[in-house]
C-alpha cells in the first residue's frame with residue numbers, strides 16, 4: 001500500500017487501521033471515489049442520511065492534498081465578496097459568502113462531534129503586502145458587515161501588525177476569528193474513523209480505473225467492481241485519472257511546505273503572538289502557522305512544472321526568510337509537497353455527470369469548503385439540491401489549448417501574475 005508521503009503530518013499522524021483493498025464485487029447506495037476531505041465528508045453525510053456507502057481510495061486515506069496542506073482554515077472563497085458581487089450581483093454574492101462562512105462552522109462541529117484530535121486553533125490573519133491591499137480588505141469587511149452583519153473580522157493597522165505576526169514586510173491586515181488552523185492529516189483520519197463508525201465501507205489501495213456514470217453507477221477497480229445508485233467523484237487534482245473531461249477543468253499545481261525544528265516556546269509566541277494561521281495577499285501567497293509543538297509550518301512559492309525542485313528546502317527557504325529575517329538559517333526538519341487542483345477562474349467546480357456528483361478545483365482554498373461540499377452532495381442525493389445547485393451554477397471553463405498546449409499556456413499566465421507580485 002502506498003504510504004503517506006513523508007511529512008511532519010505523516011510523522012505525527014494518529015493511527016487508523018489499514019483498510020483492505022477491494023477484492024470481489026460489492027454494491028451500495030453510494031460509491032465514493034477518493035478518500036480526502038471531500039470524499040470522506042460526502043461518505044459520512046450520506047451514511048448519516050441512511051444510505052449504504054462504499055468509498056474507494058487509490059492510496060491511503062488522506063494521501064492527497066488533504067493530508068499535506070498548510071492546515072489553514074481561511075474564511076470565504078478564493079474570490080472576495082466584492083468580486084462575487086460584481087460578477088453575480090448582490091443577492092447571489094450574499095448567498096455564496098454565507099455558504100462559505102457556514103463551511104468553517106461545519107468543520108468545527110465535526111471536530112467536536114467526533115472528538116477529532118487535530119490541534120484545532122482559532123484565528124486567521126490575512127496580511128497585506130501593500131497599502132492598497134489593506135484598503136481592499138477594509139472594503140471587503142465593510143461589505144460583510146453591511147450585507148451579512150458579519151462580526152468576526154477586524155482591520156489591523158500597520159502599526160499593530162506586530163501583535164499578530166512579527167514580520168517587517170506587512171502593511172496591516174484583516175484578522176478573522178472564524179478562521180483557524182488544524183493538523184489536516186489527523187482531521188482526515190478522524191473523518192475516516194467517524195465514517196467507519198457510521199457504517200461506511202472503506203477500501204484503500206483501490207484505484208478506480210473505469211467509471212460508468214449511471215443507471216447504475218459502476219466503478220471498476222483492479223480486483224473488483226462497485227455498483228451504486230449514486231457516485232461521488234472526489235479526486236481533485238487527480239480527477240483526470242477517472243474522468244478525462246473533468247480532468248480538463250483543473251490544472252494540478254505543485255505547492256511545497258517546510259516544518260522547522262521546534263522553536264523555544266517564547267520564540268514561537270514572539271513570532272506569531274496571535275497564534276493565528278497567517279496567509280498574505282500575494283497572488284502566489286506565503287502561508288504559515290505554528291504547530292502544536294511550536295514548529296513553524298511554512299508554504300511559499302508554486303511550481304508549474306511536474307518535476308519537483310531538487311531541494312524543497314532551498315526552494316521554500318528564501319520565502320520564509322523574507323517574511324521572517326530573524327529565522328535566517330533556522331533548522332528545517334521536514335519538507336514535502338502536494339498537488340493543488342486549480343480551476344481557470346479559481347472558483348470550485350461542482351456538478352453532476354449522470355448519477356455522479358463531483359466537487360473539485362478548490363484552488364488552494366479547500367480545507368473548509370470540502371467538508372461543506374460533502375454535506376451538500378449528500379443533501380442533493382436526498383432531493384435537496386438547492387445549495388449544491390447554487391455552487392454548480394458558478395461559471396466553469398476547461399483550460400484552453402487541449403492536452404498539449406494547456407500546460408504551457410497556463411504557465412505563461414501564472415508567470416505573469418507571479419511577476420505582478422514583484423512589481
Ligand SMILES: Cc1cc2nc3c(=O)[nH]c(=O)nc-3n(C[C@H](O)[C@H](O)[C@H](O)COP(=O)(O)OP(=O)(O)OC[C@H]3O[C@@H](n4cnc5c(N)ncnc54)[C@H](O)[C@@H]3O)c2cc1C
Nearest residue numbers: 034036037038058064065066069070072208338362366367
Ligand atoms: C501543499 C498544499 C497546501 C495547501 N494548503 C491549503 C491551506 O492551507 N488551506 C486550504 O484551504 N487549502 C489548502 N490546500 C488545498 C486543500 O488541501 C485541498 O483543496 C483539499 O484537501 C482537497 O480535498 P479533496 O478531498 O477534494 O482532494 P484530495 O485530498 O486530493 O483527495 C483526493 C483523493 O483521491 C484519491 N484518488 C485519486 N484518483 C483516484 C482514483 N482513480 N481512484 C481512487 N482514488 C483516487 C487520491 O489518492 C486522494 O487521496 C493545499 C493543498 C496543497 C497540496
